Amino acid sequence: MLTMRSIALVVTLCWCPTMLWAAPPPTRIDLDSEHSRPNIADEPRPKAGSKLPSIEVVRQPKPELKPKPKAAIQQQPPKRRVAVKMATKEPGFRVQVDFGWITVPRSLVTFAAQVNQFPDLGAYTLDVSVLRTGRGHHDFGGRLGLTFPQVPAANWYLSTEGAKRPVYTEVDLVGVDLAFTYQYRRLILGPLGINLRAGAGLTIAAGSVKRVQVLPTCAPDEYARCPHWREAATEPNALPSVIWPALRGTAGIYLQFNRFSVSFDAGVRNAIYVGGGLSVSL
Numbered sequence: 001m002l003t004m005r006s007i008a009l010v011v012t013l014c015w016c017p018t019m020l021w022a023a024p025p026p027t028r029i030d031l032d033s034e035h036s037r038p039n040i041a042d043e044p045r046p047k048a049g050s051k052l053p054s055i056e057v058v059r060q061p062k063p064e065l066k067p068k069p070k071a072a073i074q075q076q077p078p079k080r081r082v083a084v085k086m087a088t089k090e091p092g093f094r095v096q097v098d099f100g101w102i103t104v105p106r107s108l109v110t111f112a113a114q115v116n117q118f119p120d121l122g123a124y125t126l127d128v129s130v131l132r133t134g135r136g137h138h139d140f141g142g143r144l145g146l147t148f149p150q151v152p153a154a155n156w157y158l159s160t161e162g163a164k165r166p167v168y169t170e171v172d173l174v175g176v177d178l179a180f181t182y183q184y185r186r187l188i189l190g191p192l193g194i195n196l197r198a199g200a201g202l203t204i205a206a207g208s209v210k211r212v213q214v215l216p217t218c219a220p221d222e223y224a225r226c227p228h229w230r231e232a233a234t235e236p237n238a239l240p241s242v243i244w245p246a247l248r249g250t251a252g253i254y255l256q257f258n259r260f261s262v263s264f265d266a267g268v269r270n271a272i273y274v275g276g277g278l279s280v281s282l
Contacts, residue, residue: 091133091135092132092133092134093131093132093133094131094280094281095128095129095282096127096131096277096278097127097278097279098126098127098263098265098275099126100124100127101122101123101274101275102123102125102147102269103121103272104121105271105272106118106121109121113156114158117155117157118156118169119154120151121151123147123148123149123271124150125145125147125269125275126145126146127144127145127146127277128144128145129144129183137184137186138184139183139184140180140183141180142179143179144176144177145176145179145269146175146176147174147175147270148174149171153169153170154168155169156168156169156211167211168212169211169212170209170210170212172208172210173205173208173209173239175206176203176204177202177203177246177270178246179246179248180199180200180201181248182197183195183196183197184196185254187256191255191256192253192255193253193255194253194254195251195252195253195265196250196251197248197249198250199246199247199248200247201246202244202246203243204242209239247268247269247270248268248270250265250269250273251266251267252265252266252267260279261278261279262276263276
């Protein structure tokens with residue numbers, strides 16, 4: 001007897017070939033050219049001049065591209081502006097005391113006083129300056145100066161008609177300077193700095209210069225030992241003026257030690273000058 005499973009197997013084997021034989025053959029499509037209408041086998045061709053059915057092309061809208069959401073940026077708090085105060089020199093004062101030595105060139109004395117022989121002219125100087133600081137490297141102020149001539153009493157030989165005429169001269173003077181002063185100071189290497197000074201003012205000559213002619217009976221070779229006219233021929237004040245210009249222009253270096261400094265200068269202070277000084281900032 002046939003079972004149900006055997007009957008199902010027989011039906012399946014008989015039905016499958018029947019389905020394959022009953023399937024229609026595939027349709028053949030020919031293309032004449034690249035842009036021609038396809039020819040489908042067993043389909044009648046349209047007649048010449050006949051209108052082909054219109055084909056409506058519907059363009060679908062492009063999908064809208066939405067920008068990608070940006071990652072949330074954490075906002076930082078605004079930067080705080082810190083006011084930086086530039087290091088500037090605070091206004092103040094500086095007191096400077098200078099000591100020096102001046103020498104008058106002999107050629108200048110010969111030209112101005114018409115003398116041929118005379119002792120060396122030199123003097124000690126003492127200056128006290130009070131300067132206002134705090135304007136960068138520029139300081140301004142006033143200067144009080146004292147000059148102490150060191151001229152020995154001796155015969156000065158004047159040029160009179162080509163002959164040497166001796167005049168015994170005693171110098172007892174003190175010069176007082178009242179002047180405006182400008183100073184430029186700047187450190188260039190550690191505690192070492194440059195120092196430029198200039199100024200102008202007046203010099204007041206206090207004292208006298210006595211000039212006494214020798215006795216006319218003295219021989220020329222005895223002028224140095226002959227007595228002089230002590231009273232009658234004495235000129236108590238032989239200076240042409242007691243007020244003179246006070247000029248200064250010096251350059252030098254200085255060493256800075258906190259509030260104190262030591263300076264060395266050379267240049268012109270009414271004459272050829274060389275000296276040094278001490279200063280303290282207040």
